[in-house]
Amino acid sequence: MNNRIKRSPLFYVGDKYKLMKQIINLFPKEINNFYEPFVGGGTVFLNIEAKKYCLNDVDRNLINIHKFLTENSSNPNKFFKSVEKIISKYKLSRSYKEDIIPNSLKKEWEKTYFARFNKEGYGKLRDWVNKNKKNAPLILYILLIYGFNRMLRFNGGGQFNLPVGNVDFNKNVVNALSNYFNFVQDKNIVFSSKDFRSFISEKEYLKNDFIYLDPPYLITASEYNKFWDHKSESDLLYLIDKLNKKGIRFALSNVTHYNGSKNDLLIKFIRKYKIHKINSNYISYHNNSKKEITEVLVTNY
Ligand SMILES: C[S@@+](CC[C@H](N)C(=O)[O-])C[C@H]1O[C@@H](n2cnc3c(N)ncnc32)[C@H](O)[C@@H]1O
Secondary structure, three states, X not given: OOOOOOOXXXXXXXXXXXXXXXXXXXXXXXXXXXXXXXXXXXXXXXHOOXXXXXXXXXXXXXXXXXXXXXXXXXXXXXXXXXXXXXXXXXXXXXXXXXXXXXXXXXXXXXXXXXXXXXHHHHHHXXXXXXXXOOOOHHHHHHHHHHEHHHOOOEOOOOOEOOOEOOOOOOHHHHHHHHHHHHHHOOOOXXXXXXXXXXXXXXXXXXXXXEEEXXXXXXXXXXXXXXXXXXXXXXXXXXXXXXXXXXXXXXEEEEEEEEOOEEOHHHHHHHOOOEEEEEOOOOEOOOOOOEOOEEEEXXXXX
């Protein structure tokens, strides 16, 4: 379906992959500096042409993975060799290369055999990370790829606590990595890991710059929504108004209605701007069920 749309190799929960075609059509055609204060997995910037990219997310581990992938983009062979080393040390499956899962396991656990096969090795790798307090981006990336819902999740004590997922290093991961490497190789990209308030306020914007904002949504549920509250939401809306007053083009993704609740603050705010409805097929992060949702892209151009 999305043939020409690239998906980030972080396969980030709530990424914009399925909505990219609709969103890109609403983006400006010419972009000087492109700003993303909530870059997440990066699927959006991977599909944008700009002179320079300033990409930010408060999640430091996530940004370290982006930096690591970007640094390795000119030598994918070296990157894949390091991946292979860890995968074989921890005896994880890697279906992009070979199928090592016994048929007996596939028969017994028809729908969950990847999770069954990788559980032990994944657990050992996770224990190693937690014991040695080593958040090396490569290892975190591998944990993410084999982890449940492909997330980065730590408990209050800083221990990585995501269980194994029913996935492995497959062709989709390799394709997404290759696309990422090809794209970032010759681009001018600056990553940062700040709170959106400092990131947005400190920039000196120029004509034809463009800022795309995809914050956590106040009325939906996700791991990264945990710390997002009314104060964050109103600070963000205030900063967007300020950008608008300076004549800077912006686009904001958000959700006005979700499963019986609505975001009144947002609904009032967006009346000042152009509201584009986005057809979204939101799947609940809790139980994979489909939800009633009104997703919008709000722009000032
Ligand atoms: C909806 S996700 C962005 C998804 C992204 N568009 C994609 O395609 O992957 C929102 C992101 O905001 C980040 N975030 C949450 N609070 C933040 C804050 N105060 N400042 C900056 N980023 C924040 C989260 O870590 C998360 O990655």
